[in-house]
Amino acid sequence: MSDEYENKTGYQAQSSETISSGGRGGGSGTVPDADHVRPAEIPEQDLYHGHSFITKWVFCQDAKVIGVQYFLLATFTGIIGLILSWLMRLQLGFPEAAGFMTAEHYYQFVTMHGMIMVVYFLTALFLGGFGNYLIPLMVGSRDMVFPYLNMVSFWSFFVAVVVLLASFFVPGGPTGAGWTLYPPQAILEGTPGSGMGILLMCISLILFVAGFTMGGLNYMITVLQARTRGMTLMRMPLTVWGIFTATILAMLAFPALLVGGLMMTLDNVLGTSFFMPTILKAGEVLEYGGGSPILFQHLFWFFGHPEVYIVALPAFGIVSDLISVHARKNIFGYRMMVWAIVGIGGLSFFVWAHHMYVSGMNPWFGFFFATTTLIIAIPTAMKVYNWILTLWRGNIRLNVVMLWCLGFIVTFVNGGITGLFLGNVTVDVPLSDTYFVIAHFHMVMGIAPLMVIMGAVYHWFPLVAGRFLDEKLGKWHFWLTFLGAYSIYFPMHYLGFIGVPRRYFEMYDSPYVTSAVGMNEFISVAAFIVGAAQLILIYNIIRTLKIGKPAGHNPWQANSLEWLTPSVPPEHGNWGEKLPVVHRWPYDFSVPGAKEDFITQTTPPSEVTETEVEKT
Amino acid sequence: MSDPKIEGYEFKPGFKGMAQDTGSDQTMFKGVHWGKAMMWIFLLSHTFIFSCFLISYMKGRGSTLIDWPNTSEVFSLHVGSTPVPLLLIAIMTFVLITSSGTMALAVKYGYEKNRKMCGWLILATAIGGLTFVGMQAFEWSKLIHEGVRPWENPFGAKQFGSFFFMITGFHGTHVSIGVIFLFIYAYKTFKGHYDEGKRGWFTTMKGNYVEIEILGLYWHFVDLVWVFIFAFFYLW
Numbered sequence: 001m002s003d004e005y006e007n008k009t010g011y012q013a014q015s016s017e018t019i020s021s022g023g024r025g026g027g028s029g030t031v032p033d034a035d036h037v038r039p040a041e042i043p044e045q046d047l048y049h050g051h052s053f054i055t056k057w058v059f060c061q062d063a064k065v066i067g068v069q070y071f072l073l074a075t076f077t078g079i080i081g082l083i084l085s086w087l088m089r090l091q092l093g094f095p096e097a098a099g100f101m102t103a104e105h106y107y108q109f110v111t112m113h114g115m116i117m118v119v120y121f122l123t124a125l126f127l128g129g130f131g132n133y134l135i136p137l138m139v140g141s142r143d144m145v146f147p148y149l150n151m152v153s154f155w156s157f158f159v160a161v162v163v164l165l166a167s168f169f170v171p172g173g174p175t176g177a178g179w180t181l182y183p184p185q186a187i188l189e190g191t192p193g194s195g196m197g198i199l200l201m202c203i204s205l206i207l208f209v210a211g212f213t214m215g216g217l218n219y220m221i222t223v224l225q226a227r228t229r230g231m232t233l234m235r236m237p238l239t240v241w242g243i244f245t246a247t248i249l250a251m252l253a254f255p256a257l258l259v260g261g262l263m264m265t266l267d268n269v270l271g272t273s274f275f276m277p278t279i280l281k282a283g284e285v286l287e288y289g290g291g292s293p294i295l296f297q298h299l300f301w302f303f304g305h306p307e308v309y310i311v312a313l314p315a316f317g318i319v320s321d322l323i324s325v326h327a328r329k330n331i332f333g334y335r336m337m338v339w340a341i342v343g344i345g346g347l348s349f350f351v352w353a354h355h356m357y358v359s360g361m362n363p364w365f366g367f368f369f370a371t372t373t374l375i376i377a378i379p380t381a382m383k384v385y386n387w388i389l390t391l392w393r394g395n396i397r398l399n400v401v402m403l404w405c406l407g408f409i410v411t412f413v414n415g416g417i418t419g420l421f422l423g424n425v426t427v428d429v430p431l432s433d434t435y436f437v438i439a440h441f442h443m444v445m446g447i448a449p450l451m452v453i454m455g456a457v458y459h460w461f462p463l464v465a466g467r468f469l470d471e472k473l474g475k476w477h478f479w480l481t482f483l484g485a486y487s488i489y490f491p492m493h494y495l496g497f498i499g500v501p502r503r504y505f506e507m508y509d510s511p512y513v514t515s516a517v518g519m520n521e522f523i524s525v526a527a528f529i530v531g532a533a534q535l536i537l538i539y540n541i542i543r544t545l546k547i548g549k550p551a552g553h554n555p556w557q558a559n560s561l562e563w564l565t566p567s568v569p570p571e572h573g574n575w576g577e578k579l580p581v582v583h584r585w586p587y588d589f590s591v592p593g594a595k596e597d598f599i600t601q602t603t604p605p606s607e608v609t610e611t612e613v614e615k616t
Numbered sequence: 617m618s619d620p621k622i623e624g625y626e627f628k629p630g631f632k633g634m635a636q637d638t639g640s641d642q643t644m645f646k647g648v649h650w651g652k653a654m655m656w657i658f659l660l661s662h663t664f665i666f667s668c669f670l671i672s673y674m675k676g677r678g679s680t681l682i683d684w685p686n687t688s689e690v691f692s693l694h695v696g697s698t699p700v701p702l703l704l705i706a707i708m709t710f711v712l713i714t715s716s717g718t719m720a721l722a723v724k725y726g727y728e729k730n731r732k733m734c735g736w737l738i739l740a741t742a743i744g745g746l747t748f749v750g751m752q753a754f755e756w757s758k759l760i761h762e763g764v765r766p767w768e769n770p771f772g773a774k775q776f777g778s779f780f781f782m783i784t785g786f787h788g789t790h791v792s793i794g795v796i797f798l799f800i801y802a803y804k805t806f807k808g809h810y811d812e813g814k815r816g817w818f819t820t821m822k823g824n825y826v827e828i829e830i831l832g833l834y835w836h837f838v839d840l841v842w843v844f845i846f847a848f849f850y851l852w
Contacts, residue, residue, distance in 0.1 A: 038624040038625060038642075041623065041643065041647075046820035148818060213661060216661075217658055221653050225643045225653055232639055251657065251660070252661065254661075255662075255665040256664070258668075259665060259669055263672065272774075272778035272782070287767070290775055292679055295676070
C-alpha cells in the first residue's frame with residue numbers, strides 16, 4: 001500500500017470496497033488498495049490454556065467449552081421442565097390416571113415448569129449457550145474478553161440450578177405460587193412451598209442474575225471492543241446483533257428481578273412488609289401490613305417483559321442467518337433488521353404493565369401500555385416481511401434447518417396475532433387467565449424460539465462436532481414436533497374462548513365439561529408425543545457422534561467467520577496463527593458474476609472484481 | 617483527556633467523531649481498556665438495581681397509611697442533652713466523599729507510576745470506607761437499640777425500618793466489598809504487581825495501573841449512590 005493512502009486515515013480505507021463494486025462497469029482490474037484494512041489496534045489476547053482434564057473441560061476458560069457446558073446444563077433443566085409439563089398434562093387430560101398427584105403437586109409443577117423453561121432453559125441456552133459459542137467466532141476474536149469471569153459465570157449458573165432443583169427435596173417442596181411468584185400468596189401458608197420452596201427459588205434467581213451479569217458483561221465488551229480487523233458493527237451477522245441486544249436488555253431488566261426477589265426473601269424470612277398488605281387469616285390479623293402487592297408485579301414485569309425479548313431477539317437473529325444461508329440469498333433489508341432488533345429491545349422496556357390489566361391498576365395505565373404494546377408490532381412485522389422477502393425467489397435448500405426456520409415463521413406469526421388480542425385492554429380482560437393466554441405465549445415465546453434452537457442445532461452441529469446430523473431422522477423430528485405443537489396449542493385458543501381458566505387443577509364439575517374434556521385428552525396425547533419426539537434428536541446426536549457423515553470445512557457454504565476457522569471443530573484461540581481480516585458483510589450469497597454462490601467475509605475485494613457485490 | 621494514538625485512525629470532534637467511532641471496526645470506544653468499559657456497563661446495570669430500590673422506597677413511603685417517622689428526630693444524635701439532627705450522617709457523608717478524593721489522587725499517582733504514593737492513597741481510601749461502615753454499624757445499633765427492626769418501628773410506619781435496613785445494608789455491603797478490594801489493591805500496589813505486569817491467579821491478565829482506575833470507578837459510583845440515599849432517607 002502506498003504511503004499516500006496510509007495518510008488518508010484507515011477509516012476511509014475500509015470503505016474503499018466501493019472500488020470493487022466499480023467492477024460493475026466492466027472490470028477495471030485489481031486495485032490493491034481496495035484490500036487495505038486498518039492495522040490492528042488491540043493487542044493480541046493472552047489465553048490461559050488448560051493442561052489437565054479439570055482446567056480443559058471442567059473449570060475451562062474457553063468460551064466454546066463454556067458454551068457447550070451452558071447448552072448441556074440448560075438442556076438438562078429443560079428436560080426436567082418437559083417432564084413436569086407431561087405430569088401437568090396427565091392430570092388435565094387423564095385425572096384418573098394421575099391419582100398420585102394432589103392439587104399442591106400440580107401447582108408446584110406449573111410453577112417450576114414455567115420458571116425453568118423461561119429462565120433456566122431458554123435464557124441460559126440462547127445467551128449462555130449460543131452466545132458463548134458464537135460471539136467470539138463470529139466477530140473474529142480469540143475468546144471472550146474475560147475468560148476467567150466467563151468460567152465463573154457458568155459455575156454460578158450451575159449452583160443456581162442446583163439450588164433450584166434442591167427445592168424439590170426440602171420440606172414442603174418447591175414453590176407453587178405460579179412462575180410469576182405473586183405475593184402475598186407466594187409466602188403465605190396454604191400455598192405449597194411457601195417456606196423453603198420460595199426461599200430457594202429467590203436465592204436461585206439471585207444467583208442466576210449474578211452469574212448472568214458476569215456472562216453478559218463478557219458478551220457486550222467482546223462485541224463492542226474486541227472485533228477483528230474490518231469487522232464493523234454493521235458487518236456483524238444478525239445472530240450477534242440479536243444476542244448482543246438481548247444481553248443489553250438482560251443487564252437492565254434483571255436488576256428489577258433481583259430487587260423484587262430480595263425484597264420477597266426479606267418478607268418471607270424477616271417478616272418485613274414490602275409486598276404484604278394487612279391480611280386476615282381465619283379471623284386473625286397477621287403481623288404483616290401496609291405493603292403493596294402491586295409493587296412486586298411492577299418489579300416482576302419490568303423484568304418479565306424484556307425477558308420475553310431476551311428469549312426472542314437471539315431467536316430473531318439466528319433465524320435470519322439460517323434463512324439467508326439456506327435460501328442462498330442475502331438477508332432482505334439488513335440495516336432494517338438491525339434497527340428493528342434495537343427498536344424492539346428499546347420498546348420492550350415500556351410495555352410491562354400489559355401483563356397487569358386486571359391487577360387493579362389505574363385504567364389510564366392500561367391505555368398507555370396498550371398503545372406501546374401495539375407499536376411493537378411495527379418492527380416485528382418488518383422482521384417477518386424481511387424473512388419472507390429473503391425467501392422470495394431464493395435458491396431454497398429444503399433441508400431440516402430450513403424446515404425449522406419455516407416452522408418458526410409460521411408459529412411466530414400465529415403467536416404474534418393472538419398478541420393483538422391480548423394487547424388490547426378490552427379484549428384482554430375477558431381472556432385474562434384463560435387457556436388463550438397459555439396458547440399465545442407458548443406459541444410466541446415457547447415454540448417459536450424452540451424451533452430456532454432446533455434449527456440452530458442442526459445448522460451448527462457440523463461445526464461443533466464436525467459431523468452432519470442425520471437428515472431423515474431430522475425430518476421425522478421436525479414434523480412430529482411441528483404438527484404436535486400445533487395439536488397442543490391450537491385447541492387451547494378455543495378452550496380460552498369458551499372461558500376455561502388456566503392454573504386450575506381440575507374442572508370436572510364445571511359447565512365446560514362437554515367440549516373441554518375431549519379436547520384436554522387430545523392435547524395431552526399430543527403433548528406426550530411431542531415430548532417423546534425429542535428423543536429422536538438425542539438419538540440422532542449420539543448416533544451422529546459415532547457414525548455421522550464428516551462435515552469438513554464450511555459444509556453449508558456459509559460466509560460468516562465461524563465456518564472459516566483453520567480447524568473444525570475450532571480449537572482454543574479459534575484462529576491459529578493469524579486473526580481473520582474481514583472485508584464484507586456475511587450475506588454475499590448468489591452474487592451475480594461470482595464463481596461460487598457465496599463470498600466469504602474474508603475474501604478481499606481484489607479477488608471478486610468482476611462481481612456486483614454491494615458495498616457493506 | 618486527549619485522544620489515544622491509534623495507527624491509521626484519525627479522530628474527529630463532536631457528533632461526527634462519535635458516529636465514526638461507532639461505525640468503525642475493532643472497537644467502538646477507541647483506546648478504552650476492556651476492563652474499564654466493563655466496569656462502566658456493570659455500573660449502568662447497578663444504577664438500575666439502586667433505582668429499583670429507591671423507587672420501591674418512594675412507593676412504599678407514599679402508600680403507607682401510618683405516618684412516616686420524623687427523620688430529623690430519628691436520625692439525630694445527642695450532644696450533651698441537645699439533639700443535633702443529621703450530625704452523624706453529615707460526618708459519614710463527609711468521610712465517604714473525602715475517600716472519593718483520595719481515590720482520584722491514587723489513580724493519578726498510579727498513572728504516574730508513583731508506587732508508594734498510590735499505595736498510601738488507596739490505603740487511605742480503604743480506611744475512609746472502613747470508617748464509613750463502622751459509623752453505619754453504630755447508627756444501625758443505635759436504631760436497633762431504640763426498637764427499630766426490619767419488621768417493626770416504634771416511631772411510625774413499619775416500612776421505615778424495612779427500607780432503611782435493606783437499602784443502607786445493600787449499600788453498606790457494596791462499600792464493604794469495595795474496602796476489601798481496596799486493601800487487596802493496596803497490597804498489590806506496594807508489591808509492585810502493577811509495575812511488573814504480574815499475571816493474576818488462574819488467568820493470563822497482566823497487572824496494569826488501569827485496574828486502580830477501574831476500582832476507582834466503582835468507588836465513585838458507590839459514593840454517588842450514597843448521595844442519593846442520603847437525600848432520600850435523611851433529607852426527605
